[in-house]
Amino acid sequence: MEKILALARKTAEAAEVFEVAAEETSVQFETNRLKHIESKQSTHLALRIIKEGRLGYATTTERDDVKSLISNAVETAWFGMPARFELPALSSYPQIEIFDPAVEAAPLEEMDKLGQELIELITGHTPEILCEAGVSKDTISVKLINSNGGQAEYKKSIFSIGIMGSLIRGTDMLFVGESRSSCNPITRPKEIAEVVIRQLELAKNPASAPTGQLPVIFTPRGVASALVPSLVTAFNGKTVLQGASPIGQKLGKSVFDSKISLWDDPTIAFRPHSRPCDDEGVASQRTSLIEGGVVANFLYDLQTAALANTKSTGSGSRGGGLPAPTPSALIVAPGQTSMDDMVKDIKEGLVIEQLMGAEQGNILGGDFSGNVLLGYKVESGKIVGRVKNTMVSGNVYQVLKEVTAVGSQAEWVGGFLNTPPLYCPRLSVASKG
Amino acid sequence: MPDIKSAAAQLVETLKESKADYIEAHLEESQRSHITYRGRELESAGQSSAVGGNIRALVKGGWGFVSFNDLNDLPRRIELAVKQATLVGKEESRLAPVEPVVDTVASKQDSPLAIPLAEKKELLDEYNQIIWRTPGLQTSVIGYADSHKKTIFLSSTGSYIEQPRTDITLRLSAVAAGDGDVQQSGLSLGSRGDFSPMRRLHQEVEEMAKHAVALLSAPQVKGGEYTVVLDPVLAGVFVHEAFGHLSESDFVYEDDRLREIMSLGKKFGSKELNIIDSATLPGLRGSYKYDDEGVPATETYLIKEGKLVGRLHSRETAAKMGEKPTGNARAMNYRYPPIVRMTNTYIEPGKASFDDIIAGIKEGVYAKNWFGGTTSMEMFTFSAGEAYMIRNGKIAEALRPVVLTGNVFTTLNNIDAIGNDLDMNQGGGCGKGGQFPLPVSNGSPHIRISRCLVGGG
Numbered sequence A: 001m002e003k004i005l006a007l008a009r010k011t012a013e014a015a016e017v018f019e020v021a022a023e024e025t026s027v028q029f030e031t032n033r034l035k036h037i038e039s040k041q042s043t044h045l046a047l048r049i050i051k052e053g054r055l056g057y058a059t060t061t062e063r064d065d066v067k068s069l070i071s072n073a074v075e076t077a078w079f080g081m082p083a084r085f086e087l088p089a090l091s092s093y094p095q096i097e098i099f100d101p102a103v104e105a106a107p108l109e110e111m112d113k114l115g116q117e118l119i120e121l122i123t124g125h126t127p128e129i130l131c132e133a134g135v136s137k138d139t140i141s142v143k144l145i146n147s148n149g150g151q152a153e154y155k156k157s158i159f160s161i162g163i164m165g166s167l168i169r170g171t172d173m174l175f176v177g178e179s180r181s182s183c184n185p186i187t188r189p190k191e192i193a194e195v196v197i198r199q200l201e202l203a204k205n206p207a208s209a210p211t212g213q214l215p216v217i218f219t220p221r222g223v224a225s226a227l228v229p230s231l232v233t234a235f236n237g238k239t240v241l242q243g244a245s246p247i248g249q250k251l252g253k254s255v256f257d258s259k260i261s262l263w264d265d266p267t268i269a270f271r272p273h274s275r276p277c278d279d280e281g282v283a284s285q286r287t288s289l290i291e292g293g294v295v296a297n298f299l300y301d302l303q304t305a306a307l308a309n310t311k312s313t314g315s316g317s318r319g320g321g322l323p324a325p326t327p328s329a330l331i332v333a334p335g336q337t338s339m340d341d342m343v344k345d346i347k348e349g350l351v352i353e354q355l356m357g358a359e360q361g362n363i364l365g366g367d368f369s370g371n372v373l374l375g376y377k378v379e380s381g382k383i384v385g386r387v388k389n390t391m392v393s394g395n396v397y398q399v400l401k402e403v404t405a406v407g408s409q410a411e412w413v414g415g416f417l418n419t420p421p422l423y424c425p426r427l428s429v430a431s432k433g
Numbered sequence B: 001m002p003d004i005k006s007a008a009a010q011l012v013e014t015l016k017e018s019k020a021d022y023i024e025a026h027l028e029e030s031q032r033s034h035i036t037y038r039g040r041e042l043e044s045a046g047q048s049s050a051v052g053g054n055i056r057a058l059v060k061g062g063w064g065f066v067s068f069n070d071l072n073d074l075p076r077r078i079e080l081a082v083k084q085a086t087l088v089g090k091e092e093s094r095l096a097p098v099e100p101v102v103d104t105v106a107s108k109q110d111s112p113l114a115i116p117l118a119e120k121k122e123l124l125d126e127y128n129q130i131i132w133r134t135p136g137l138q139t140s141v142i143g144y145a146d147s148h149k150k151t152i153f154l155s156s157t158g159s160y161i162e163q164p165r166t167d168i169t170l171r172l173s174a175v176a177a178g179d180g181d182v183q184q185s186g187l188s189l190g191s192r193g194d195f196s197p198m199r200r201l202h203q204e205v206e207e208m209a210k211h212a213v214a215l216l217s218a219p220q221v222k223g224g225e226y227t228v229v230l231d232p233v234l235a236g237v238f239v240h241e242a243f244g245h246l247s248e249s250d251f252v253y254e255d256d257r258l259r260e261i262m263s264l265g266k267k268f269g270s271k272e273l274n275i276i277d278s279a280t281l282p283g284l285r286g287s288y289k290y291d292d293e294g295v296p297a298t299e300t301y302l303i304k305e306g307k308l309v310g311r312l313h314s315r316e317t318a319a320k321m322g323e324k325p326t327g328n329a330r331a332m333n334y335r336y337p338p339i340v341r342m343t344n345t346y347i348e349p350g351k352a353s354f355d356d357i358i359a360g361i362k363e364g365v366y367a368k369n370w371f372g373g374t375t376s377m378e379m380f381t382f383s384a385g386e387a388y389m390i391r392n393g394k395i396a397e398a399l400r401p402v403v404l405t406g407n408v409f410t411t412l413n414n415i416d417a418i419g420n421d422l423d424m425n426q427g428g429g430c431g432k433g434g435q436f437p438l439p440v441s442n443g444s445p446h447i448r449i450s451r452c453l454v455g456g457g
Helices: A002-011 A066-077 A101-105 A108-125 A189-202 A220-226 A228-234 A237-241 A302-307 A339-345 B004-017 B074-088 B117-133 B202-216 B232-242 B256-261 B315-321 B354-359 B408-414
Strands: A014-030 A033-051 A054-060 A130-146 A151-169 A172-182 A212-218 A262-264 A287-291 A330-332 A348-356 A367-379 A382-386 A390-395 A411-413 A417-419 A422-431 B022-038 B041-059 B062-068 B102-104 B137-155 B160-178 B181-191 B224-230 B275-278 B299-304 B344-347 B363-375 B379-391 B394-399 B403-407 B415-418 B423-425 B429-432 B435-439 B441-444 B447-455
Touching: A002 A014, A002 A033, A002 A066, A002 A130, A014 A108, A033 A066, A033 A108, A033 B074, A054 A066, A066 B041, A101 A130, A101 A151, A108 A130, A108 A151, A108 A189, A108 B074, A151 A189, A151 B256, A172 A189, A172 A367, A189 A382, A212 A220, A212 A339, A220 A228, A220 A348, A220 A367, A220 A411, A220 A417, A228 A237, A228 A330, A228 A367, A237 A302, A348 A390, A367 B379, A367 B403, A390 B403, A390 B447, A422 B447, B004 B022, B004 B041, B004 B074, B004 B137, B022 B074, B022 B117, B041 B074, B041 B117, B062 B074, B117 B137, B117 B160, B117 B202, B137 B202, B160 B202, B181 B202, B181 B363, B181 B379, B202 B394, B224 B232, B224 B379, B232 B344, B232 B363, B232 B379, B232 B408, B232 B423, B232 B441, B354 B447, B379 B408, B403 B408, B408 B415, B408 B447
Parallel strands: A033 B062, A054 B041, A212 A348, A330 A417, B102 B160, B224 B363, B344 B441
Antiparallel strands: A014 A033, A014 A130, A033 A054, A130 A151, A151 A172, A212 A422, A262 A287, A262 A330, A348 A367, A367 A382, A367 A390, A390 A422, A411 A417, B022 B041, B022 B137, B041 B062, B137 B160, B160 B181, B224 B447, B275 B299, B275 B344, B363 B379, B379 B394, B379 B403, B403 B447, B415 B447, B423 B441, B429 B435
């Protein structure tokens, strides 16, 4: 890496080399039995240069191929975006625990056993269910150096487990599932099985939803599938800079219900999305996005922050390309109301666990519309069964402007979001009954 | 580090000597470039190159898979794949027999990477200027990407196939904003390496930009059941989501209940309905000569005269269902094992003209162009980039984008008119099992569906 940096400095005024090396092993189950074991070794090197004030960028998987890496970066710098920022100098980073050697050391046999146990717990409850499951362990090493003396290096471990069960009766299909991830090994399949079994119990009886306006409770998974995609786009500093975020002009203004608070936090110990610094070497920090309904901040990387006359929030992430503002882990503050009390409050309404296709609409504008893949009907304060052939539509900004209650118990969804259930007074529902 | 050809040369004998029931290797060398615009200015341009490979081993019905960027020490990778497969395997290995193939497929296209980035940028500048000329527009996003790769497949049964693969995608979107409201419209296309379709979009880009502005004053459809007419692009997405995925045998082959539902001969639609998947059509994004298990590409009728007549297979699913392999095992790249995928999937044209199709509709929705689509096997949803009301047999006012949903098993039966204007859509990418976006194409003539659920405000 040092060699690449030194050579790049000969043609460019500034340069940065970023390397990710990963080892991933996963054990996969199909139709309730072990089917597949995979291991993946990967290396990814990215070179970013500033030449005559413009950004150039190239990547490779080959450490030795320095010459073409540099010439590729130089070619793109001829017409690259003018760089408005300076690469960060050497600085200190918060100590965040994200590596546990026990993950790397976990034997394949144990991972196999964990998956088997999980499947047995679920098939023990519903014998005819067919499960797909996966248990995986990753070790990721990140290293970054730049021509301003900045450098960062860390190692992260991730252990994940996920299960999806399908229950087919005639052409009626029910899909249930849950997944967990952590920087420590996950050892208790029972907790995951309990979530799935609860879904199976609630979905046992069919129920029908009317067409019209109904109160709706989004479970944490429901919040993730219906509401979060729009918020991620809206709080991205780039969207704001372009004038395409509906809340771009609302900094300091009350846009959401006062019960709603949201922040991004890459500093929580042993969470898979935590890290000491972002992919540009800017220290990680907790960034408040909504405080009691008021828009508090947007997420920035170095370049976007410079263009917007503000500071990077340490949110520069690389999804294989140049760094861009990306949340690491979004946290919605829990409220006061238990899930049971929310359900009890509803005379006729829905509980939504998963909305299929909600991210396919006008995300920028906050519109969502999706098929209720897993959801339940509430009648007179009780969940009575599963709804199907039902579409729910709304707009995130209208929905979150007036929330009846925020749940008291938050859960992780997919490692990326921690949220309690949200109870909305009315939403448009279209149903075939 | 050795290049892929010398790595392959090393592997030929080693694979044959392996103790696994079957073992194969994929090696790949690729170059990519991309240019993105966000707003008036170019946001990012980059070039990348990658070398990598994988080993896949089968022992007693269990699979081991090892992927890597480092081509040194291949014997250790083979050993690991076989060890993993051995740990899994407790049954019998079954793969449909295929003749070993030794072939070098010639590249039909010049690599789009040979066109200088500056020339591609100039073209995108033209499109961006068209978008920005449109009054009322807030911003634009443009993403162009191309890739060219050389692949080598070799197996313990003696196959050795060199195949090139080139792919181009271009997505443009225009964003209009006003009064706290944001609306967008998009255009998406792709090609199997030929750059020329990217050059002729000036008029379409202008229409797209105007449409985004028009959406600000368009009403939202009232949610409910409608008679819906789909244009060829959206009908292509519909056939992919609403039926195509269900015909992928890896969903079915070990699931007795699904096998029962998907038994051959079962009626899914009217006598006029024919659905085909074919990787043999020349020049489409889903086309190839051999799949990633070295099986020659085929044309497969999935539905003929409304009845289920075929499905898509890998060698394993074909063997376990006692059917012929169809050459549909595909992997995104060397980091993934091949799984059963669609290629170019389409509804065969019928006889109706567009005017015939909309003539009898008192109140309905005409949906065009796509945002996206997904399926759960039983239910599917897909969203239209453009939508209009149909009133008394005529296209009426523009609507905000709509999301349509339905049941896979009943909706095909509700297709009651099939147009004569087949068109293939090259702009899509398919996702399955974490492998996204795989180049595919979809197509259809205009079709009419009765009683389709439309989500609204």
